[in-house]
Amino acid sequence: MSIINKVLKDLDKRHQQSGSSGYQGSAVAPRRRSPIGTKLVVLLLFSIVVLALVFMSDEIGFGSDSTRANENSSEPQSVAEQPLNPQPLATTQQQPSDSQQPAEEDSAKPFELPEQIDTAAIARAKEANPVKAKVERTEPEADRQQNTKTTNDKGSFTKRSVNLSAAEIAERALRKARDAQSRGLFSDASDYFSDALDAKPDLHEARKEWAALEYGRGQLNKGLSILRDGLEAFPNAHSLRLLAASMLDKRGEAGSAKQLLMQRQPDPNEFKQYYQFMAELGQKLNDTALMSSSYRALVKVEPDKGRWHLGLALALRDTDPQAALRYFERAAQLVGNQATLEFIAQQIQQLRSQHETPTP
Incomplete structure (x- = not known):
């Protein structure tokens, strides 16, 4: 507007100067321009100014877009953190209302990122970066906790080893x-x-x-x-x-x-194996006293076991045949093995034949 007003004022001043010269009459009055020519000149100047303003606004808009595109490509992190739809850019330069409408329409449109920037990749990077940062922050802390835990474990182990009973x-x-x-x-x-x-x-x-x-x-x-x-x-x-x-x-x-x-010598009821081994040693050593004492103890512990009765009968066969005969007969009632039964029958027959009284 300021340029147009300046042009119009300049034309009015020239027109006034030409008018004042005509009233003096000392010189030949110049040839006046036709109104149509003046209007054409004004319209031509106005068109040139409008085109210049439009061209300047396009240059300014393209420069700002290029600058933002360069900033976005060089710093993807900052672009990712900015909103995808920023507020319209405001212009401080005053322009004619007729010529300013295209620029205002352009500036009123939402800001669009350049095509070379992948918005999906930026969004993924924005989502991934906090996770990465979180991992980077937590890894040292985890290491410290692990070291502390290891130290505590070692300390507790050492303390426990001292207090072991x-x-x-x-x-x-x-x-x-x-x-x-x-x-x-x-x-x-x-x-x-x-x-x-x-x-x-x-x-x-x-x-x-x-x-x-x-x-x-x-x-x-x-x-x-x-x-x-x-x-x-x-x-x-x-x-x-x-x-x-x-x-x-x-x-x-x-x-x-x-x-x-x-x-x-322990209690036979608590440790019968002790007396069983003593009885075996008595047989090896031909110690009938050790055999008889050991088998007597076993008979008291297990009176229904024929093996102990048989062992006691063998121990008493030479020293007390009558008692040996009773134990042989009792063993025959408890033993189930056929070969052992035949052996017991032979012993009983021998004892009975030795102690039979002869008839006159």
């Missing part, structure tokens, strides 16, 4: 000993058995397993020494005494085994 230490060592023995690591198993008994010496089953391990390795003396150490600390540990006597018997020392068993 003797029974717990022995149990762990015993478990390791059995595991090593199952894998054929006999030396390691022997060490673990020793650790278990050092922590809890009254583990008689563990002591027997250790002694049996040494016996199986050919270390009979070491096995007996392990059992004797237990008997010194626990004289009533009859299972240790029985195992030691069995080892002595297998080594051909039945007499030593008998002496070891006679030192302490």
Whole structure:
């Protein structure tokens, strides 16, 4: 508008100057222009100005779009964070209403991203970036937690190892000993058995397993020494005494085994295997007194077992034939094996024939 007004004022000033010159009359009056020519000139200038303004507005709009496109391509993160439909751009330059309408229509349209930018990719990047950032933030924290947990676990393990009771230490060592023995690591198993008994010496089953391990390795003396150490600390540990006597018997020392068993004798109702082994030792040693005492104890524990009655009858056959005959007859009633029954019948016949009184 300012350019058009300036042109119109310039034309009016020239027109006024030409008019004032005519009133003076000292010079030849210039030739006046026709109104039609003046209007054509004004219309031509107006058209040129309008075209220039339109061209300038297009240049400004294209430049802003190119600038925004370059910024978007160089910084995809910032574009992704901006809304896809920003507010219309406002222009501060005043323009004629007729020529400003195309520019206002262009600026009123929603801002469209250039075709070279993939809006879907930007949206995916916007969604993926927070996840990535979250992962990057949480990974160090997870590492710190893991390190703290490892440190705490190590600390708690150390603290717990200090506070372990003797029974717990022995149990762990015993478990390791059995595991090593199952894998054929006999030396390691022997060490673990020793650790278990050092922590809890009254583990008689563990002591027997250790002694049996040494016996199986050919270390009979070491096995007996392990059992004797237990008997010194626990004289009533009859299972240790029985195992030691069995080892002595297998080594051909039945007499030593008998002496070891006679030192302490448990209740037959609680440990009948102890008396059964003593009875077997009596047969090997031909010790009828040991046999009879052992079988009597077994008969009291299991009166309906024919094997004990037969053993007692054999023990009493030479020293008390009448009592032996009664026990043979009782064994015949309880034994079901045919060969054993035939043997019992022969013994009964012999005893009866020996003690029959001759007729005159």
